[in-house]
Amino acid sequence: DVVMTQSPLSLPVTLGQPASISCRSSQSLAYSDGNTYLNWFQQRPGQSPRRLIYKVSNRDSGVPDRFSGSGSGTDFTLKINRVEAEDVGVYYCMQGTHWPRTFGQGTKVEIK
Amino acid sequence: EVQLVESGGGLVQPGGSLRLSCAASGFTFSSYGMSWVRQAPGKGLEWVANIKQDGSEKYYVDSVKGRFTISRDNAKNSLYLQMNSLRAEDTAVYYCARGFGSLWGQGALVTVSS
Numbered sequence: 108d109v110v111m112t113q114s115p116l117s118l119p120v121t122l123g124q125p126a127s128i129s130c131r132s133s134q135s136l137a138y139s140d141g142n143t144y145l146n147w148f149q150q151r152p153g154q155s156p157r158r159l160i161y162k163v164s165n166r167d168s169g170v171p172d173r174f175s176g177s178g179s180g181t182d183f184t185l186k187i188n189r190v191e192a193e194d195v196g197v198y199y200c201m202q203g204t205h206w207p208r209t210f211g212q213g214t215k216v217e218i219k
Numbered sequence: 220e221v222q223l224v225e226s227g228g229g230l231v232q233p234g235g236s237l238r239l240s241c242a243a244s245g246f247t248f249s250s251y252g253m254s255w256v257r258q259a260p261g262k263g264l265e266w267v268a269n270i271k272q273d274g275s276e277k278y279y280v281d282s283v284k285g286r287f288t289i290s291r292d293n294a295k296n297s298l299y300l301q302m303n304s305l306r307a308e309d310t311a312v313y314y315c316a317r318g319f320g321s322l323w324g325q326g327a328l329v330t331v332s333s
Contacts, residue, residue, distance in 0.1 A: 108281075146319055148264070155314060155323040156256075156264060167321065199264055203319045207280045208254070208266035 109134050109202050113211035119219045126187040128214045130200035135180050137204070144203030147176055147185045150213075151196040159198075160185065192218060221245035221322060223315050228327030235305050239327055241298040241315030249273075249293040251318045255300045257311035258326075267313070268300065283309075305331045 110133040120126045136143045147160040158167050160176035163183060173188035187194055195218060200211040227239040239255070255267040268289040269278045277289050288301040298315050312326040 144319065148320060150264075155325055156316075156320065157323065158320045161319060161321070197263075201264070201266070201320065206269075206278045208269070210264045210266065213263045 108207055109136075109205045109209050111200055111202055111209050111211040113198075113200060113214050116212060116214055118214055118216045120187075120190045120216060121219050122192065123189050126190050126194075126216060128185045128198055128200075128216075130178075130183045130185070130211050132181045132183075132202055134205065136183075136202050137180060143179060145176075145178065145183050146201045146203060147174075148199045148201060149194075149196050150199065151193075154196075156199065187216075190216070190218070223317065223322055223324035225313065225315055225324045225327035228313065228329050230330045230332065231305055232333050233306060233331055235331070236301070236303045237305065237329060239300040239302070239313055239315075239329070241300075241324055243296045243298065243317070246317075246322075248291075248296040253289075253291060253298045253318075254316045254320070255289060255298075256314045256316050256320075256323075257309075257329075258314070259308075259311045262311075265311075270298070302329070305329075307331050 112131045114129045136145050143163050145163050148156040150156045159170050164176045175186045177184050197213040197215050199213050224242045231237050254269045270289045286304045290299045310331050312328050314326045315324045
């Protein structure tokens with residue numbers, strides 16, 4: 108199975124400051140159709156997960172443009188431009204290239 | 220409204236069975252592959268199973284192979300997860316999710332305990 112490794116696992120941030128989460132996969136996530144199926148999810152306390160980013164860098168509808176995704180191959184990053192209070196929660200990367208699908212361990216974002 | 224609504228969770232004894240359902244509305248259900256994802260109490264997300272749009276292909280995580288069966292009824296806009304031989308480690312909130320996670324339900328809690 109493809110192992111997804113996130114860092115850091117805990118991320119205290121100051122409101123208005125940037126934040127960055129790394130996600131590394133044990134195998135390349137590039138698929139034969141030319142796409143790379145790496146997604147990012149946000150799970151606020153007490154809520155269901157919500158997808159923020161699909162195929163590395165595409166924002167889902169309604170996702171603020173302070174969220175951005177980048178990367179290729181085995182190395183990916185989620186960036187929050189200026190953290191707001193509503194961004195508190197756990198962030199997960201997930202690969203959709205290989206079976207079984209696998210998630211990272213999650214990164215807990217909290218306000219300092 | 221575009222939504223997924225799970226039902227069928229509850230308390231079951233080890234070795235027992237349970238069937239989860241997920242009702243889809245507001246979108247063309249038959250156009251999407253569907254998944255079940257679970258989250259044990261205080262833990263991260265674990266993908267459990269996936270089914271293609273027409274039900275022709277199914278995939279499972281190793282820990283549930285031979286015990287869980289994913290199925291769908293496109294005429295009823297519904298997704299199912301039949302869970303047999305349940306173990307304590309299957310205790311979790313089970314979410315149904317559309318495609319690559321573009322839409323999630325509110326989750327159904329399954330507790331396996333004597």
